[in-house]
Amino acid sequence: MSVKLGIPSKGRLMEKTFDWFGARGVSLRRTGSDREYAAAVDGADGVELVLLSAGEIPRELAAGRIHLGVTGTDLIREKLAAWDTRVTELTQMGFGNANLVIAVPKCWVDVQTLEDLDAAAAAFRRVHRFRLRVATKYHRLVREFLRDNGVADYQLVDSQGATEGTVKNETAEAIADITSTGDTMRANHLKILDDGLILKSQATLFRARNVEVGAQDKDSLEVLLEKLRVG
Amino acid sequence: MASKADLRAEAQRLMAFFEAAGATPVEADILQPADTLLDLYGEDIRARAYVTSDPLRGEQMLRPDFTVPVVQMHMAEGAEPARYTYAGEVFRRQEEDTERSNEYFQVGYEVFDRENPAAADAEVFAMFDSVLSPLNLRAATGDIGILMAAVRGLLTTERRKEALLRHIWRPRRFRALLDRFGGRSKLPAARIKILKRLEDNSIEQLIEDDGPLIGLRSSVEIAERLNTLKDDATVEPIGAGEVEVLDHILSLRETAPNALENLRDIAVDMPSISDAVRKMDQRLEAMAVRGINVETLDFEASHGRTTLEYYDGFVFSFSAVGRPDLPPIAMGGRYDALTKVLGKGRSIPAVGGVIRPELVLGLEGTQE
Numbered sequence: 143m144s145v146k147l148g149i150p151s152k153g154r155l156m157e158k159t160f161d162w163f164g165a166r167g168v169s170l171r172r173t174g175s176d177r178e179y180a181a182a183v184d185g186a187d188g189v190e191l192v193l194l195s196a197g198e199i200p201r202e203l204a205a206g207r208i209h210l211g212v213t214g215t216d217l218i219r220e221k222l223a224a225w226d227t228r229v230t231e232l233t234q235m236g237f238g239n240a241n242l243v244i245a246v247p248k249c250w251v252d253v254q255t256l257e258d259l260d261a262a263a264a265a266f267r268r269v270h271r272f273r274l275r276v277a278t279k280y281h282r283l284v285r286e287f288l289r290d291n292g293v294a295d296y297q298l299v300d301s302q303g304a305t306e307g308t309v310k311n312e313t314a315e316a317i318a319d320i321t322s323t324g325d326t327m328r329a330n331h332l333k334i335l336d337d338g339l340i341l342k343s344q345a346t347l348f349r350a351r352n353v354e355v356g357a358q359d360k361d362s363l364e365v366l367l368e369k370l371r372v373g
Numbered sequence: 374m375a376s377k378a379d380l381r382a383e384a385q386r387l388m389a390f391f392e393a394a395g396a397t398p399v400e401a402d403i404l405q406p407a408d409t410l411l412d413l414y415g416e417d418i419r420a421r422a423y424v425t426s427d428p429l430r431g432e433q434m435l436r437p438d439f440t441v442p443v444v445q446m447h448m449a450e451g452a453e454p455a456r457y458t459y460a461g462e463v464f465r466r467q468e469e470d471t472e473r474s475n476e477y478f479q480v481g482y483e484v485f486d487r488e489n490p491a492a493a494d495a496e497v498f499a500m501f502d503s504v505l506s507p508l509n510l511r512a513a514t515g516d517i518g519i520l521m522a523a524v525r526g527l528l529t530t531e532r533r534k535e536a537l538l539r540h541i542w543r544p545r546r547f548r549a550l551l552d553r554f555g556g557r558s559k560l561p562a563a564r565i566k567i568l569k570r571l572e573d574n575s576i577e578q579l580i581e582d583d584g585p586l587i588g589l590r591s592s593v594e595i596a597e598r599l600n601t602l603k604d605d606a607t608v609e610p611i612g613a614g615e616v617e618v619l620d621h622i623l624s625l626r627e628t629a630p631n632a633l634e635n636l637r638d639i640a641v642d643m644p645s646i647s648d649a650v651r652k653m654d655q656r657l658e659a660m661a662v663r664g665i666n667v668e669t670l671d672f673e674a675s676h677g678r679t680t681l682e683y684y685d686g687f688v689f690s691f692s693a694v695g696r697p698d699l700p701p702i703a704m705g706g707r708y709d710a711l712t713k714v715l716g717k718g719r720s721i722p723a724v725g726g727v728i729r730p731e732l733v734l735g736l737e738g739t740q741e
Contacts, residue, residue, distance in 0.1 A: 223468045223469070247588050247590070249588075249595065251583050252567060252599045261598065265597070266590060266594065272412075273412070281419070286420075288416070289416075292540060292545055292546025292547075296416060297416050315588050315589055315590055336562075
């Protein structure tokens with residue numbers, strides 16, 4: 143056995159994760175061809191690297207198939223019910239910053255807050271005979287947020303990509319999505335509600351809570367965490 | 374832990390009680406079309422019910438309760454008056470507490486009767502009280518109708534009253550709106566900014582400035598709400614005295630006779646609730662006739678405000694004393710408006726409730 147560390151398998155998130163570990167004396171690198179999902183760890187014994195899609199890391203942590211994992215706070219909270227009973231947040235890593243926000247068309251001069259959205263949703267339902275649609279892939283987080291803030295008469299519609307385009311395409315009236323600079327929102331004629339921040343997310347190192355660790359792995363894990371200064 | 378066979382037998386026993394009292398046994402499909410339930414309850418039901426999909430029929434839900442299918446069945450083919458009973462499993466997703474059941478039996482009794490709503494309320498309550506009496510439960514009652522009547526009687530615009538009525542079941546938003554309309558909280562900065570822009574520009578100009586227009590919500594709808602905001606800014610706040618009276622009603626927790634006395638006093642200044650208070654009086658009388666000791670019966674005006682929003686009159690629940698860990702053993706209420714929503718133009722006064730047999734069995738076990 144060995145300590146399994148799950149990290150995102152591609153893109154900037156992977157590179158930044160490599161850099162973050164490298165700066166702490168643990169060198170992660172991909173091995174084999176560009177296309178092969180294989181990787182190695184230097185500087186920490188008994189640690190095995192598992193390359194995964196960032197979206198699958200929460201599930202793997204919860205199932206205890208990996209001991210440690212790097213993914214966004216947003217994905218952990220969306221995908222794991224009672225997340226804090228299943229994983230421990232070890233440290234925020236200072237990159238991959240993104241906000242999950244609610245945005246509406248900029249032309250809605252009358253809507254600037256959740257209270258406005260709620261009132262607009264009530265009127266919309268009367269006129270159009272269906273509930274105002276909010277496109278998102280973060281169903282649970284958005285639903286909890288809107289419920290806690292007393293917004294009614296809306297419905298969520300699933301959007302797994304190009305969510306900012308759904309309003310123009312008339313498959314939704316508003317959206318809830320991740321943004322870092324707000325540029326894509328602005329380019330699609332959307333504005334973020336003043337009190338529409340659902341969650342600030344960033345890349346975070348998580349530890350699985352419900353996983354058995356053998357004696358040897360326990361040592362490897364402690365050494366690794368010590369090195370990362372998150373023990 | 375009771376076995377499923379025990380639970381089924383207990384459910385049958387409870388149902389037999391209602392049948393013996395004249396209720397017609399009815400069934401409901403486990404798979405319900407999701408759109409009706411979603412339209413009725415809103416997105417929150419997705420967090421509470423299991424949604425599955427069928428390639429031909431679209432989204433389906435495992436029934437989260439019997440009320441909706443029973444009302445639909447009655448509105449489609451039922452003769453009047455009608456009394457129904459049912460027993461079966463309902464399915465509830467649990468996202469926060471793994472200790473709570475996600476599949477459990479419910480036994481229900483529902484009355485559709487135009488003749489005498491007060492008597493029907495009393496009948497349902499008395500039936501539950503009787504079948505549950507060996508368990509020494511604590512009964513609590515309330516009346517959403519009184520709250521609604523109090524809001525309707527406020528001296529303010531119809532629009533503000535509508536906004537409050539819409540959020541009766543969301544106490545936090547209700548409170549925020551009431552504070553705003555009563556002048557107790559300031560306008561948010563965002564609203565002040567919108568009002569300022571409206572002072573300096575025409576609505577057409579503002580929409581053009583913020584354009585392009587995208588999406589289904591039209592410029593007419595945007596303009597309409599901007600006009601609403603403009604009008605609302607000139608409305609006088611709801612008087613402090615009125616807000617105080619409403620607060621008093623909302624926090625009213627008394628024995629039923631004291632609560633009634635209290636509400637009668639309030640009705641002198643707030644005649645809009647007189648009718649609802651009279652109905653409460655009639656209900657208490659009808660309950661007494663059925664042998665309920667109304668002198669000690671608890672009345673909480675806000676009871677039932679955080680349940681799924683369809684109760685609009687009498688509400689009640691039976692809970693185990695000293696067991697705050699358990700959900701209510703039984704609960705119910707009046708849902709006249711729901712029959713209108715599901716009745717495609719027709720409606721009928723309706724009242725009913727459900728019992729959870731596994732909780733009944735659990736309590737019987739601890740009492741032996």
